[in-house]
Amino acid sequence: MxxxxxxxxxxxxxxxxxxxxxxxxxxxxxFTREWLDAQLALKQRFEDLGMSAAFDEVGNLIATYPGTDGxxxxxxxxxxVDTVVQGGxxxxxLGIFGGYLAVKDLIETYGAPRKSLRIISMAEEEGSRxxxxxxxxxxxVGTVPASDLKxxxxxxxxxxxxxxxxxxxxxxxxxxxxxxxxxxFVELHIEQGNTLEMEGKTVGVVNAIAGQRRYNITxxxxxxxxxxxRMCYRHDVIQVFAxxxxxxxxxxxxxxxxxxxxxxxxxxTPNTVNVVPGHAMFTMDCRHTDKETLVxxxxxxxxxxxxxxxxxxxxxxxxxxxxxxxxxxxxELVSLIEETCAERGANYRVMHSGxxxxxxVIAPHVPTGMLFVPxxxxxxxxxxxxxxPQELAEGIDALAAVLHKLAY
Numbered sequence: 001m002x003x004x005x006x007x008x009x010x011x012x013x014x015x016x017x018x019x020x021x022x023x024x025x026x027x028x029x030x031f032t033r034e035w036l037d038a039q040l041a042l043k044q045r046f047e048d049l050g051m052s053a054a055f056d057e058v059g060n061l062i063a064t065y066p067g068t069d070g071x072x073x074x075x076x077x078x079x080x081v082d083t084v085v086q087g088g089x090x091x092x093x094l095g096i097f098g099g100y101l102a103v104k105d106l107i108e109t110y111g112a113p114r115k116s117l118r119i120i121s122m123a124e125e126e127g128s129r130x131x132x133x134x135x136x137x138x139x140x141v142g143t144v145p146a147s148d149l150k151x152x153x154x155x156x157x158x159x160x161x162x163x164x165x166x167x168x169x170x171x172x173x174x175x176x177x178x179x180x181x182x183x184x185f186v187e188l189h190i191e192q193g194n195t196l197e198m199e200g201k202t203v204g205v206v207n208a209i210a211g212q213r214r215y216n217i218t219x220x221x222x223x224x225x226x227x228x229x230r231m232c233y234r235h236d237v238i239q240v241f242a243x244x245x246x247x248x249x250x251x252x253x254x255x256x257x258x259x260x261x262x263x264x265x266x267x268x269t270p271n272t273v274n275v276v277p278g279h280a281m282f283t284m285d286c287r288h289t290d291k292e293t294l295v296x297x298x299x300x301x302x303x304x305x306x307x308x309x310x311x312x313x314x315x316x317x318x319x320x321x322x323x324x325x326x327x328x329x330x331x332e333l334v335s336l337i338e339e340t341c342a343e344r345g346a347n348y349r350v351m352h353s354g355x356x357x358x359x360x361v362i363a364p365h366v367p368t369g370m371l372f373v374p375x376x377x378x379x380x381x382x383x384x385x386x387x388x389p390q391e392l393a394e395g396i397d398a399l400a401a402v403l404h405k406l407a408y
């Protein structure tokens with residue numbers, strides 16, 4: 001039971017036909033022609049394997065190979081088919097074509113499974129075309145109300161609901177879901193970071209997806225002449241920003257892994273060489289796998305920011321616009337995946353995911369686990385996103401072995 005690197009590379013490139021852009025990346029956005037062509041091509045591949053395949057109301061593609069035990073219980077795998085703008089061939093896609101190759105290998109080696117095997121090609125995860133994420137998985141676990149889509153449009157002004165209906169889909173009204181009777185869901189994904197590569201590991205067993213708190217912070221000081229305003233009389237927002245960043249990063253380093261803290265964007269006014277800046281807006285992203293630690297640390301940083309601003313006579317507004325709890329993977333499933341990797345002699349490590357995935361939406365409803373493979377240079381969301389095909393094959397083989405344990 002194994003797939004070859006050559007088979008993996010060919011299947012990767014086959015799916016990569018749908019959405020290449022003129023600048024060398026992949027752009028396969030929700031409800032575009034490229035997205036629909038990819039879903040239809042996948043549907044044909046699944047059917048050629050003997051799976052029944054159909055779209056649900058919202059655009060998720062559900063393919064099932066029936067089990068023989070008569071219980072109707074399902075073991076599922078999959079990921080999302082959409083990409084970011086100018087992305088690569090692996091983010092999301094690996095979980096779909098890798099799931100297909102794993103199921104294909106199992107059927108060809110062992111025949112029909114006892115429990116049904118299912119591949120779910122989720123409609124959307126990235127939020128790249130519309131400012132709405134996890135459209136696919138959110139509709140698998142519940143119904144997204146029309147009110148959540150009010151005013152949601154792409155950069156060209158096309159409303160989400162218009163693109164939805166023009167692609168032949170609509171809002172979910174059925175009580176049925178692609179997760180019905182699913183007893184376990186396992187997602188294969190590229191790491192999108194460099195931990196596995198740096199540590200020389202070929203497989204990651206994910207035990208949790210980090211929670212995230214994201215902020216927009218606004219500082220209001222006083223713009224003034226850079227030559228005539230003495231340092232002691234300034235209300236300089238960049239001085240405040242610098243102290244906040246330096247102090248916060250120092251605290252993050254003391255806190256240590258798995259906490260990460262990022263100041264990723266700043267806008268300064270008037271943003272010129274000879275004026276003390278009087279206004280700034282910057283962002284902060286804080287992540288951790290433990291909710292209590294995430295809340296404690298981020299609230300300490302909020303208090304520090306308020307104190308530093310006050311010391312310099314600068315106004316501050318702290319807008320925490322995202323507050324997502326960490327999501328643990330199912331402990332029994334994580335143990336089974338780790339046990340399977342150990343039995344196979346896989347060069348693996350247990351780790352958390354710092355990025356968000358469909359699995360975090362599914363995990364509160366269905367026992368869920370994840371497998372990672374390395375990302376070369378830790379690069380993702382980029383045309384240079386890549387993984388050695390042999391390492392992709394090792395991840396797919398690990399997925400197949402886990403599915404074998406669960407379904408056979």
